[in-house]
Amino acid sequence: MSSPLLEQLIDALRILPGVGQKTAQRMAYHVLERERDGATRLASVLAESVEKIGHCTRCRDFSETEVCAICTSASRDAHLLCVLESPADRMALEQATGFRGLYFILQGRLSPLDGIGPAELGLDQLAARLAEGEITEMIIATNPTVEGEATAHFLAQLARSKSVKPSRLAHGVPLGGELEYVDRGTLAHAFGSRIEMS
Amino acid sequence: MSSPLLEQLIDALRILPGVGQKTAQRMAYHVLERERDGATRLASVLAESVEKIGHCTRCRDFSETEVCAICTSASRDAHLLCVLESPADRMALEQATGFRGLYFILQGRLSPLDGIGPAELGLDQLAARLAEGEITEMIIATNPTVEGEATAHFLAQLARSKSVKPSRLAHGVPLGGELEYVDRGTLAHAFGSRIEMS
Numbered sequence A, B: 001m002s003s004p005l006l007e008q009l010i011d012a013l014r015i016l017p018g019v020g021q022k023t024a025q026r027m028a029y030h031v032l033e034r035e036r037d038g039a040t041r042l043a044s045v046l047a048e049s050v051e052k053i054g055h056c057t058r059c060r061d062f063s064e065t066e067v068c069a070i071c072t073s074a075s076r077d078a079h080l081l082c083v084l085e086s087p088a089d090r091m092a093l094e095q096a097t098g099f100r101g102l103y104f105i106l107q108g109r110l111s112p113l114d115g116i117g118p119a120e121l122g123l124d125q126l127a128a129r130l131a132e133g134e135i136t137e138m139i140i141a142t143n144p145t146v147e148g149e150a151t152a153h154f155l156a157q158l159a160r161s162k163s164v165k166p167s168r169l170a171h172g173v174p175l176g177g178e179l180e181y182v183d184r185g186t187l188a189h190a191f192g193s194r195i196e197m198s
Helices: A004-013 A021-034 A036-052 A087-096 A123-131 A146-161 A184-192 B004-013 B021-034 B036-052 B087-096 B123-131 B146-161 B184-192
Strands: A077-084 A101-105 A137-140 A165-168 B077-084 B101-105 B137-140 B165-168
Touching: A004 A021, A004 B036, A021 A036, A021 B036, A021 B087, A036 B004, A036 B021, A036 B036, A077 A087, A077 A123, A087 A101, A087 B021, A123 A146, A137 A146, A146 A165, B004 B021, B021 B036, B077 B087, B077 B123, B087 B101, B123 B146, B137 B146, B146 B165
Parallel strands: A077 A101, A077 A137, A137 A165, B077 B101, B077 B137, B137 B165
Antiparallel strands: none
């Protein structure tokens, strides 16, 4: 390699998800050839983000302030709480639905083998929040994976113990799909949960 | 979005090649969740790279110093000069072959429609170097594309005008390929340039 600094740059780029040696090389060359201003901006925003972005103390989502904008918003319905695994899920849900309640981000799912238990997901904090009495319904929107479902059951028990109604996202065939290509589990579930047409 | 700074970070990541909105989001979340130290390092290396990495005045490759390590090396053969389109090509060639001569990086190829002419590729600089008289053979290793071939012909003329022998990479069927899947142009070329077996 002609420059040790370039080698360091390629190495540093590999922390990005899905970026291996070849992609990191391509990124480094591209940036040095055509995006020097953008790279300077990226460097400063990245350093600032790592320094300033922490977690909201209410919902555990990423936030620069102690409590995030959604949690402090007066226009959101404080009776509804939606529990999600990650900030990306929250963004997807916020963009797709008209949900105007509040969120709680687990930042993971129950996974005892990986040492992720209720404490790591902030469930004591969630329990305290449910005990405040303002929340009436907790919408559980963990991922429909084995671990996500286990987490959902655990959360439903927690909600019931605090006299909060738990609910979860409906399972079934996705819109725009073809039955032929829907997996067996989903199809069985959708058939079992069929709804009478009005 | 819960944090304006996070939005800026996602936006800044999009300067990287092949990174769109979704990938940038995933990168930002991943970095903030799991790679804060790596991100701090990336930010500083990136800023330093943009500031310090320029082009070698001899070969136009990326370099932190005015003349790069290869151009100053006493162990390289100064009679051979290999001309390439990009630093990535140089690295591929350096890794694949035992070439011990010097390089000249065009940082592009002749493309009049895009406004890239001899001046943009530093061909006056290359001509001056050939005129020095030390170089005896110029190996032209531009990409085997239409523009790369046109550039190669232009370079060959330049070399001849300075009494330097031009040569170029052999075309033919790639090793490990099957004739059935080799494209027609390559196959015709390989057939025409067939070599007597000894």
